[in-house]
Amino acid sequence: MAKREEYIDKEKKEKGKKLFGIFPAQYPREILWAMNVLPVEIWDPPLEVIHANAHLQPYICSVVRLGLELILQGKCEGLDGFLFPHTCDSIQNLSSIVSDYLGVKKPCYFFYHPKSPYQDSSRVYYLEQLKGLVARLEKQLGPLDSSQLKHRVQQGQEVARVLKQLYDLRVQGELEASNADFYRVVRRGEYLSPDDFLPLLEEFLAAAKGSAQGGPAVIMSGVLPNPKEILTLLDELGVRIAHDDLLNCSRRLLVPPSRADDPFEALTESYFAMPPCTTKDSSVSERVDDLLAKVEQSNAKGVIFYMVKFCEPELFDVPQLTGELRKRGVATLLIDCELNQNLSGQLATRVEAFFEMIS
Amino acid sequence: MKYFLGIDVGALSTNAVILDVRREIVGYSIVQTGANSTEAAEETLEKALVMANIDRAKITSTVATGYGRISVPFAEKKVTEISCHALGAYYLYPDTGTVIDIGGQDSKVIRVGDGGKVLDFTMNDKCAAGTGRFLEVMAAKLRVSLDELGDLSLQASQEVQISSVCTVFAESEVVSLVAQNHPTEEIIRGLHRSIVNRIWSMVKMLGIRGAVTMSGGVAKNRGVVSLLEERLEQPIHVHTEPQIVGALGAALLALRLAQTAT
């Protein structure tokens, strides 16, 4: 399979797709697919930060810093637009820096999703937000074909279904794949078109079925599995990540299917049925219940909170979550680090000590 | 006679402990880690062998720990210092429920259960504030030796408040305190207080159980220990050689390793 840059380039040149840079985290990708746009998500580009520090204080997380760096290094020239979902204060302000201050000559879109606790007004609003986004996009991209949207919504559900199968096997210890392989494949969805992602997932599913190695199971919570070294370290120790509560993985990928006929209704229904998430202001107790359920299903011995340094939405919930888990005898480990920074010796020691503790 | 070796390659000191089959310490040593951890491991082993008065061939098994544990080629097993400090402290003081290890680069608080098993632990973040390194930097700024820190701090009748949490900021704070002619003892006591505050918040996160044992080089600093005792409102066990606790735990594991192998 081609590398990310090559793939994206080909989609544009050969398939005539428009490319959109998408900042984290939740957005209606089906709408973009239906409008012949390839959403390319910007989470953790492997860059050295040179320019972004002139715009961002040292206390801003590296997701935002690297995303901005990507733009400032001129690596987004090929894109046809940006989309900023309303994920947190930092992304909110980043959107405005990019759109108002940097003089970036590309259309910038903003997608606001209603926050929990949900009311009737939230549902009405979400549906309107979807339609509003479509209306704005149509000005740039031409009219949305409703049968395309229907098709893409179904395809999105298909992707979610296979991902769910993969997660279920992993929970039961019936997926052979290493942590590193599993997340490498899952994260390909951040830029692959569903036309390519779906077959990839199915192939992986077929090849990776088989019993997992026998070490202890853990759950990983946080924003994304980066620095990636933790995955290989856990693999070496024989620790299996049996489930996750990661913003860029299960929290937005395991979307329950909707039977609604109308695609907008279906997208709305799915949004409100997604797992609890900090970026939607889910209550602490919902998150506790969700984590405990995952622990129980997968018989996990511990939960690793793998935090992006300075990520407020995540860090606020951690003390409550660890408290509840510990009360029930589930071990917890908190690690916060900057993206792409390798695992320092100190962090590796913490992970290993955690492993010694739970095995 | 069989012997069991534990080696702790820390950021600053590399320590060895040799145990005999009766679990008695027959030799130990403490050397500077320096730039080459493999060499430091060799050096500390040699010294410990001399003290134990035995031949290297008599060592049945070796466990390495500490951040440089991967650089000990002759170790059969590598285990983190968290597990080792817990085991070592439990061996020395079986009523230990909490271990506080303040080393050069890291500080850790460990909750210890039966048999010296780790129940929970926490470590400082990346920042050096709250570690031995912080004290070294400050001692150098104040031109006093590490050995003197503790006594000077105990002599202080007052203390100045160091408000910064960051080593770099604290350093410039110290510079200006010196410029304002604050007595050195009072500054030192303030610095110790700031370490203790750091450790205190780590301790609170885990909650104290049972007796507290302190290990790592900073336990040699009586100023820190006494402020911490005051804060915890309970006495702290400190071994005469607190730096070898990790190596001791590793040696205990080496013994266990040999026993399960046979």
Place this chain on the structure above:
Amino acid sequence: MYLIKNLQYHFMKDLGLPALMRFSQRTKKRRPKKLDTCFGPPLTSTGRLKEIMTRHYLLSRYAEGARPVAWVTSGAPVELLRAFEFYTFYPENHGALCGAQKVGSELCEVAEGKGYSQDLCSYARIDLGVCFSGRTPVGKLPKPDLLFASNNICQTVVYWYKVLAYHWKVPLILFDTPYNFKDIADSDISYMVGQLEEMIPVLEEVSGKEFNYQRFQDVIRLAKEASLTWGEVLATMKARPAPMTIFDAFGHLAPIVSLRGLPVALNYYRVLLNELNDRVKKGIGAITDERKRLMWDNIAIWYKVRDLSNRFAERGMNFVAATYTNAWAETISYLDINHPFESLAKAYSLVILNNNLNHRFELMERLVKEYGVDGLVIHSARSCKPYSVGQYDIKRLLMDRLGVPSVVIEADIADSRVFSEEQTRTRLEAFFEAMEA
């Protein structure tokens, strides 16, 4: 029980506390203040302000059981709660108070001991520290029956209030205000109006009172007038010399933040406005030799207000405007008693921190022109990302587009441990040199 508590509350509010406070003021020994030659005569209204705020906090002890108690974020549409006669407590205001009294850091440490990262907002850490330890300089906080948050100022308050909801086991009402990226759409307004309407049954239940539309309109009227008057108070600083400084205004802000919609806030600002107008007429300045006029960006550095105030006054520099103090004068005036819900939605969603950075820059440009600002001090506050992210660009644009010099101070609102005296001194001195050159 309720009746007794209620009577007690009213007695203390109207008679008991004022008497008590007069008494305690008399017994407190007045320290002869060293009159600093840099400053003009102090404002006499300040005494009144202290009285009002002390009474507000003291009253909280009698509020439990007598009034439904709500903890409210500074940007939430409290007017709706006032219609149900909630006693409202403002953790942010309390956090500022702790910061100003220099106990912020130790309360932060309490929260840190419970696992809250040092990288989190210090108001939040202080508040959680108070919840866990019960320690506060105001004696005791009233337990909440309800938490009321709006994300128009930041998402942080919602994360923080979720923790409070979990800790106190009380309901949390969120007023979710879509970010104004380009324009605010009708669907945004109707979403917000819908939420306000959905709150009413919850508020009725928690307070045990029926919604009284007329009372609601009264509150809206009072809030709007107080906000307009606050705007006039700030506008007096357009005069040369300015009759007060922004550092004073940081203090005088408390009633519009925490007592908005109550007659006491409006009355206070009328008194203050009179005094200021009088000073303008007489040409009395806040500092004796006003040579340069500055603007402040972001929340105050509460534990350094006095210090900074002296340092600038010494050089004949006066702060005459701030985006922060302006926030309570800017949009609350959109309130309209004939369309209370829609106008609340507009007034609260268009506040500076929920608005795009173009809006922010235009606002600053307007303030620079109207107030004759020569330079800016930009407080980069670790705690507050929505206020701080973008400031580096603002600094650059201020120079490029308006030729206005500025300096960035890396600090925090209430946690003094991240303040570097040395670093700040160097930066400020360079700024003074640039301004005086």
